Amino acid sequence: MHSKNKLADALMYLGLMDMSLQARGGFYHDYLSPLATPELQLLADLQEAAMKFSFPRRRDIMLLRERVIAGEFDATEEESEEWASSPEGQAAFTRLATDLATEKPKETLGDAPIEPTYHDQMNALAGFLDEQFNGDAKGKDKKVGFVLMLFEYGDNPGRCNYISNGAGRQDVVNLMKEMIARFEGQPEQSGKA
Numbered sequence: 001m002h003s004k005n006k007l008a009d010a011l012m013y014l015g016l017m018d019m020s021l022q023a024r025g026g027f028y029h030d031y032l033s034p035l036a037t038p039e040l041q042l043l044a045d046l047q048e049a050a051m052k053f054s055f056p057r058r059r060d061i062m063l064l065r066e067r068v069i070a071g072e073f074d075a076t077e078e079e080s081e082e083w084a085s086s087p088e089g090q091a092a093f094t095r096l097a098t099d100l101a102t103e104k105p106k107e108t109l110g111d112a113p114i115e116p117t118y119h120d121q122m123n124a125l126a127g128f129l130d131e132q133f134n135g136d137a138k139g140k141d142k143k144v145g146f147v148l149m150l151f152e153y154g155d156n157p158g159r160c161n162y163i164s165n166g167a168g169r170q171d172v173v174n175l176m177k178e179m180i181a182r183f184e185g186q187p188e189q190s191g192k193a
Helices: 003-013 017-024 038-051 057-069 077-085 087-102 116-134 169-185
Strands: 147-150 161-164
Touching: 003 017, 003 057, 017 038, 038 057, 077 087, 116 147, 116 161
Parallel strands: none
Antiparallel strands: 147 161
């Protein structure tokens, strides 16, 4: 039995005739629905329907809702393959491939792992600094954030290795912009402190 009909029968059994008709037409089906998230709509509709009734019918509708969440009425593998080979499915795959081919790479700050040469030392230093500034504090209880950047001098091709104690990327970007502005705005100084 097609999963949309299985769902329609379950809805009809509970006396939810309008929803049953919609289900039989594919409205709540993973591949046949005009909705982007048909299962979420089904869950919302079942919740709303349940509130219109008292116990035990409310309980029965909520039990059906739990069965939906458990995947009992999800599209089958055969239904998935049927949709994938349909003109609509093929068009969707073509759009997806086109979108992926034209998608610009995302900005990545510090996505590459720390170079193996420095990995253990940087992690040890970060742990030490975090403990010195924040003690046993974790997460939002920390009072001090830090960023440790490590690079090799010279013309060596390489990268800047980066580690922090949980600072978010946007916070680090803002910090770097502020530091650059300060560095560029100050006259070059010489001498000994």
